[in-house]
Amino acid sequence: MGSASRTRRRRRGRRDLSSYVPRTDDAELEPVATTFAVKYGTGPWDFAARDGAFIDRGFGGRAIVFRVRPVRGLGFRKGDRFSQTTWRCFR
DSSP: OOHHHHHHHHHHHSOOGGGEEEEOOHHHHHHHHHHHHHHHOTTTOOEEEETTEEEETTTOOEEOEEEEOOSEEEEEEOSSSOEEEEEEOOO
């Protein structure tokens, strides 16, 4: 096996953590918490933004929030003609 193959394989297995960006601004987190509560109800999702994280109002747990930047998107079409496409997201 050549050196280029080993390098390519190693790169594929390595995670690029620059896609995962922690969010710590309460002003940015509060609309996200509100949107999830509206969509899913406040039963399983009863979080408020406080101190740079989501705080569970019922149990007091803390959840750190990350923004994940997409690297690739997949789209599928159903119906008379089936198709698929891939979008690459450049940073």
